[in-house]
Amino acid sequence: MKKILLNECKCRFSACSENESLARTIAVSFVSQASPTISQLADVKCAVSEAVTNSIVHGYADNPAGVIEMDFRRYDENFVTITIRDKGVGIPDIDAARQPLFTTDVTGERSGMGFAIMESLMDKVQVRSTVGKGTTVTLSIKLGVPT
Amino acid sequence: MNQKVMEGSDVRCELVGGQLHIAITGEIDHHNARSLRAKIDEKLYFYRPKLALLDVSEVSFMDSSGLGLILGRFTLTRELGGELRVINPSDSVGRILDLAGTSRLITIEKKEVKNHEENPAQ
Numbered sequence: 001m002k003k004i005l006l007n008e009c010k011c012r013f014s015a016c017s018e019n020e021s022l023a024r025t026i027a028v029s030f031v032s033q034a035s036p037t038i039s040q041l042a043d044v045k046c047a048v049s050e051a052v053t054n055s056i057v058h059g060y061a062d063n064p065a066g067v068i069e070m071d072f073r074r075y076d077e078n079f080v081t082i083t084i085r086d087k088g089v090g091i092p093d094i095d096a097a098r099q100p101l102f103t104t105d106v107t108g109e110r111s112g113m114g115f116a117i118m119e120s121l122m123d124k125v126q127v128r129s130t131v132g133k134g135t136t137v138t139l140s141i142k143l144g145v146p147t
Numbered sequence: 148m149n150q151k152v153m154e155g156s157d158v159r160c161e162l163v164g165g166q167l168h169i170a171i172t173g174e175i176d177h178h179n180a181r182s183l184r185a186k187i188d189e190k191l192y193f194y195r196p197k198l199a200l201l202d203v204s205e206v207s208f209m210d211s212s213g214l215g216l217i218l219g220r221f222t223l224t225r226e227l228g229g230e231l232r233v234i235n236p237s238d239s240v241g242r243i244l245d246l247a248g249t250s251r252l253i254t255i256e257k258k259e260v261k262n263h264e265e266n267p268a269q
Contacts, residue, residue: 017178024176024208042208042239049210053177100247109184111214113247120246 003075007033015056015066015086023052023070027082034078036143043121044082044141050114051084051137058104059088059135078144087134094127156206158183160190167196169220172205175213187220195227200256204235213240214247221253232256 009030013019027048028041036044052068060066071083091097098119103112118125122139129135156173169187173179191199201220206213217233224231232254236244244255 017176020176020178021174039239042242045208046210046239046243049176049208053210053212057177109180109215109219111211111218111247113211113214117211117243117246 003077003079005073005075007074009072010069012067012069014064015060015062015068015088016064017053017056017062019068020049020052020056023068023084024049026070027072030072030074031080031082031143034074034080034143035145036078037145040141040143044080044139044143047118047121047125047139048082048084050118051082051139054114054137055084055086055088055135057110058091059086061089077142079142080140082139083136084139085134085136090131090133091127091129091135092131094129098127155179156183158186160187162194162196165197167191167194167199168202169199170202170205174208175206175216176208176210177212180212180216184216184219188223191220191223191227195229196224197229199224199229199231200234201231202234203240204237206237206240209240209243211243211247214243214249217244217249217253230254234258 011026013022024045027044031041031044055068056062066086066088069085073081096102098115100116101112103110115125118139122141124140126138127135156171156175156179159170161168167190169190171183175183201217221231234256235258236255244250249255
């Protein structure tokens with residue numbers, strides 16, 4: 001059955017790390033319309049933070065000239081999708097990148113748990129990426145207390 | 148929910164009886180982790196504690212950058228000859244620690260840390 005789109009919000013911001021908390025704040029504000037529990041709100045906040053951080057750290061290698069777009073959609077029955085899109089370097093092997101503990105970082109300061117956490121917290125995580133073109137991550141979750 | 152709109156982070160370090168108490172407040176993300184790391188590592192190198200207690204009870208948000216920060220400090224403390232334990236994670240922070248199976252590597256304790264011994268609770 002096709003879901004009915006009730007509300008949509010699009011935003012774009014620079015790929016600087018200050019905007020990680022901005023992205024979380026926007027996500028919390030939008031998703032609050034879909035009757036989330038406090039724990040679901042925390043989950044969305046964390047998943048968005050992971051995806052945006054990936055775009056900044058990996059997609060754009062901390063270059064604030066990069067642009068990240070977020071597209072929030074709220075459907076009926078408290079179903080929400082959040083799309084995080086960058087035009088960065090892309091991911092050569094998505095399956096490898098989604099493995100827990102996978103990281104390209106050599107400083108030992110990144111846990112490699114970003115995708116694993118997104119997958120644990122969301123109902124569905126869709127990743128599309130083209131090397132040299134960018135990466136799009138779509139997070140989907142049904143919010144609210146199950147009836 | 149008592150939530151600030153834009154929250155930074157800070158860290159307090161205090162040496163108590165040979166143990167280094169490190170209390171992080173606020174949010175730990177990739178942005179904040181850099182300065183937190185620098186502040187904590189400075190104290191770890193200076194004191195080289197046998198036991199470092201990382202109090203995260205006042206951490207309101209943490210993502211995998213927080214995991215990286217904790218794992219990195221655990222590794223550094225061990226390299227300096229000591230042990231680092233994580234104290235009092237909130238439910239949301241505990242959930243992220245659990246997802247990563249952190250407790251297989253690091254001791255996570257729930258306990259009272261006395262910060263105000265001169266002013267005990269009534």
